[in-house]
Amino acid sequence: MEIAVISGKGGTGKSSISAAFATLDCKVVLADCDVDAANLFLIFDPSHEEEQIYIAGYKAVINYNLCTTCRACIEYCRFGAISFQEGQVKISEVSCDGCFLCSRICHENAIKMVPNNKSRLYSGSFRNGKMVYGRLAPGEENSGKLVNMVRVKAKELSDENGLDIIILDGPPGIGCPVISTITGVDKVVIVTEPTISGLHDMQRTLEVIRKFNLQAHVIINKADLNPSMTSDIENWCKTNRITVAGLLPYDPLITKAMINKMSICEYDSNLFISKKLNKIWQNILNY
Amino acid sequence: MIKIAVASGKGGTGKTFLATNIFNALLQNNQKCVLVDCDAEAPNSVAFFDAEQTDTTDVTLLVPVINTDNCIFCGKCQEYCNYNAIFILPPVKIINVIEDLCHGCGACSVACIYGAISEKPVSLGQVVSYSLNGEPSIIEARMNIGVMSPVSVIKAAILNIDHQHEIAIFDSPPGTSCPFIQTVSAADYTILVTEPTPFGLSDLKQSVETLRIMKKPFGVIINRTGTGNNEVQDYLGHENISLLLEIPFKREIASLYSNGRIVSETDHFFAEQLLEVVRNIIKQYGNSSNQR
Numbered sequence: 001m002e003i004a005v006i007s008g009k010g011g012t013g014k015s016s017i018s019a020a021f022a023t024l025d026c027k028v029v030l031a032d033c034d035v036d037a038a039n040l041f042l043i044f045d046p047s048h049e050e051e052q053i054y055i056a057g058y059k060a061v062i063n064y065n066l067c068t069t070c071r072a073c074i075e076y077c078r079f080g081a082i083s084f085q086e087g088q089v090k091i092s093e094v095s096c097d098g099c100f101l102c103s104r105i106c107h108e109n110a111i112k113m114v115p116n117n118k119s120r121l122y123s124g125s126f127r128n129g130k131m132v133y134g135r136l137a138p139g140e141e142n143s144g145k146l147v148n149m150v151r152v153k154a155k156e157l158s159d160e161n162g163l164d165i166i167i168l169d170g171p172p173g174i175g176c177p178v179i180s181t182i183t184g185v186d187k188v189v190i191v192t193e194p195t196i197s198g199l200h201d202m203q204r205t206l207e208v209i210r211k212f213n214l215q216a217h218v219i220i221n222k223a224d225l226n227p228s229m230t231s232d233i234e235n236w237c238k239t240n241r242i243t244v245a246g247l248l249p250y251d252p253l254i255t256k257a258m259i260n261k262m263s264i265c266e267y268d269s270n271l272f273i274s275k276k277l278n279k280i281w282q283n284i285l286n287y
Numbered sequence: 288m289i290k291i292a293v294a295s296g297k298g299g300t301g302k303t304f305l306a307t308n309i310f311n312a313l314l315q316n317n318q319k320c321v322l323v324d325c326d327a328e329a330p331n332s333v334a335f336f337d338a339e340q341t342d343t344t345d346v347t348l349l350v351p352v353i354n355t356d357n358c359i360f361c362g363k364c365q366e367y368c369n370y371n372a373i374f375i376l377p378p379v380k381i382i383n384v385i386e387d388l389c390h391g392c393g394a395c396s397v398a399c400i401y402g403a404i405s406e407k408p409v410s411l412g413q414v415v416s417y418s419l420n421g422e423p424s425i426i427e428a429r430m431n432i433g434v435m436s437p438v439s440v441i442k443a444a445i446l447n448i449d450h451q452h453e454i455a456i457f458d459s460p461p462g463t464s465c466p467f468i469q470t471v472s473a474a475d476y477t478i479l480v481t482e483p484t485p486f487g488l489s490d491l492k493q494s495v496e497t498l499r500i501m502k503k504p505f506g507v508i509i510n511r512t513g514t515g516n517n518e519v520q521d522y523l524g525h526e527n528i529s530l531l532l533e534i535p536f537k538r539e540i541a542s543l544y545s546n547g548r549i550v551s552e553t554d555h556f557f558a559e560q561l562l563e564v565v566r567n568i569i570k571q572y573g574n575s576s577n578q579r
Binding site for chain 1: 298538
């Protein structure tokens with residue numbers, strides 16, 4: 001069973017909550033799909049049993065020995081990535097989309113496509129099962145495809161090790177990496193917070209989820225920071241027939257636990273928030 | 288004009304909080320400025336202001352349309368497509384465009400010599416303009432739900448800036464991949480917002496690495512100090528990165544923000560701190576010729 005933990009807004013507590021879920025009773029496969037900002041490895045220090053290279057698209061590079069500055073490539077490029085400056089054709093790495101068109105139309109064969117191969121996929125063991133995480137090299141693109149790779153590896157580990165539950169810690173937003181995280185999962189957990197941005201982003205996230213016909217469970221984190229906004233969110237969910245799996249209080253100990261490389265449930269399983277997390281997890285599993 | 292991006296690798300560190308507060312402090316200081324919400328996947332800045340929508344422009348992508356009467360199923364368009372957006376089964380004469388995968392590069396149109404490919408625009412999102420008290424003030428990039436990449440919408444929003452303004456503040460999307468790069472590459476200076484936790488530090492390092500590769504100037508604001516440890520401060524000292532401001536964690540700030548209120552509106556000390564940060568940035572980087 002694959003369970004994705006996402007939220008439109010960043011910083012609502014996805015990773016802390018995923019970490020807690022991953023350290024309750026059963027052993028799991030934990031997959032960090034936030035490849036832009038992978039963090040769970042900081043808490044769990046997994047062993048590096050396997051490393052795979054991920055090709056994050058291509059970039060065009062000009063061979064100036066062959067370029068005749070005919071500038072045909074500039075005409076063809078739809079991304080505004082090629083310009084003529086100081087007597088030279090220049091490619092902006094930031095704007096190049098890696099479509100190959102310039103390299104195909106260049107009569108002099110002066111443009112080569114070079115793969116971005118600095119991104120990695122790591123997998124190994126952690127104290128409560130197996131772990132997979134992707135690391136997108138700074139500035140590289142296509143994190144959706146890397147997310148897919150993370151999920152394929154997680155499935156493999158789940159089958160090989162008889163670990164039935166896969167927890168996917170998702171990225172923020174609603175774009176490609178998020179869609180890659182939730183496509184075909186069994187359950188989606190949305191972590192939100194009682195702020196205007198939290199509500200707004202949760203609504204956008206739910207629209208995406210609806211497109212994929214998935215069952216969503218909402219967790220309102222830091223609920224006590226704004227009780228009236230929390231009840232607004234609860235009411236909105238009720239009206240729209242969305243399950244609220246539970247509310248969590250703001251607890252500074254979550255940060256303390258993180259600094260000590262532990263999930264909150266590992267740090268102290270008798271805390272109110274830890275017990276609550278356990279209950280929410282059971283709710284989600286049994287729904 | 289100077290363009291300042293407010294960014295962070297980690298989500299929820301306070302990008303929108305700072306971008307809206309800096310913008311408001313500048314407005315109250317009678318400076319001509321514009322706020323550009325570049326977080327097209329989750330745009331929220333406008334909610335903090337009593338702004339009036341003045342204009343909406345659609346951002347589109349040109350995707351191929353195949354005329355099967357002219358198509359000979361040679362497969363050249365599929366070969367040219369680097370995004371697997373063309374599906375073709377020549378024996379049974381099936382050819383389909385998977386629009387969700389198309390990046391609109393136009394390679395297939397170039398590949399086809401039989402005149403079987405034309406193009407049509409598909410909406411990716413909108414650039415929405417707002418005014419405050421009659422002045423054009425906020426530009427929002429808003430990606431359509433279900434669209435894969437916000438990059439084109441962000442690009443279009445930034446191009447929409449009227450250069451009459453003295454200062455543009457960009458509220459950047461989180462992360463360090465294409466949406467972030469698109470935003471900070473158009474800025475003269477980037478303020479990285481982080482929090483004093485291991486997650487905050489790890490993501491900050493990733494952002495720093497990216498900005499250094501891009502050779503872009505930046506400084507750091509630590510939000511919610513007092514909640515974690517001092518490792519971010521140590522890292523900044525060690526790496527010689529300028530620490531622009533530390534904002535202590537206060538429940539009142541969190542509560543005001545959660546209700547959609549601007550803290551610097553009532554907290555004049557905070558507003559003055561933000562103005563000082565901006566003044567120092569302008570002093571050092573104000574004459575940049577970055578016109579993109």
